[in-house]
Amino acid sequence: MLKWLPWLLAVPGVAVANCVLTDRTAVSSEAKIEQRSGVTVNVMATPGLVGYRRCEVTFHARIGDRWYLTSAHHDWPGDRPQAEACAVAQARADSAARTMAGPSQITTHRSMVCTDNPNAAPVHNVKIGQQADLHQFRPHPQFPNAFWHNGSQCRWFIEPQFRDRDIHNHQGVICEIRRSIWVVVDKF
16 A cells, blocks of 8 residues: 555545544443332423523332432423423433443444545634535534524534634634525624
């Protein structure tokens, strides 16, 4: 392979792919929840996330001859039914109880996805007027929802940058100019 490297570098138009390494870890258990007791469900505003809701589910789960106290929560932007969010929280609490009850099997899957599509990578050092796909901008954690300005759908984004051995979070606004193409209208 090394003898081909200089030849490949000399050929114009050879693209370098952007790669993303993903890790997925799953925990499975053979334990079966036979009964639930004292189920409490609380729905509230999510601390630290404006506009988001949180469903917390707490209960005792009987697995075999023992009871396990378990609890879990699920945060969502409020765009889905409450029952759906609480079902996710209950599934997480079930999983936690099964993990407490006995041996679990942990499975990890690593995969690297490479593409030479320039629209796959996040944009960096964005300038006002720059255009990109929505997924290339990092959503603003405090303002995750879209809003309308002058007839266009807009969103907030953030862009962290290292400067003077410190991280500075720039923020800005992007607006959709045509289907899935967004333009930076402000950055500060």
